[in-house]
Amino acid sequence: MAEDASNNIVGTIEVSGCDAKNGTFDYAITVFPSHRGKGHAKDMILTILKHYFFELRYQKATICVYSFNASSIALHKKLRFVEEGRLRNMIYTNGTFYDEVYFGMTKDEFNLFQQNPLL
Secondary structure, eight states: OEEOTTOOEEEEEEEEEEETTTTEEEEEEEEOGGGTTSSHHHHHHHHHHHIIIIISOOOEEEEEEETTOHHHHHHHHHTTOEEEEEEEEEEEETTEEEEEEEEEEEHHHHHHHHHOTTO
8 A cells, every 4th residue: 555645545556476586576556546646656666666676686577557547558658668568358348348558667677767767
């Protein structure tokens, strides 16, 4: 669970699929609607990446984002995740099928991002 400066719960980030042998992990993130657009998702993602890459010695993070979630796709691109694949028509909601879009980032790519986050 993630909290803001006033100790309000703003969302969750869950790590799964940890493969210590190969150094890979997945995560899923949710920011509650009233707390979106305030930088919480970025902070949560960067915290997880720093911990897994530098403390636990993992080397690759992967996330699946549904194609209707334009803000999450934009955030991951801004953080310089690489779109690695797309599974078409994988989720049905509100009368429409949507894709699963997979993004990945390696530890080396994260190091480059940290050196120059404004690129």
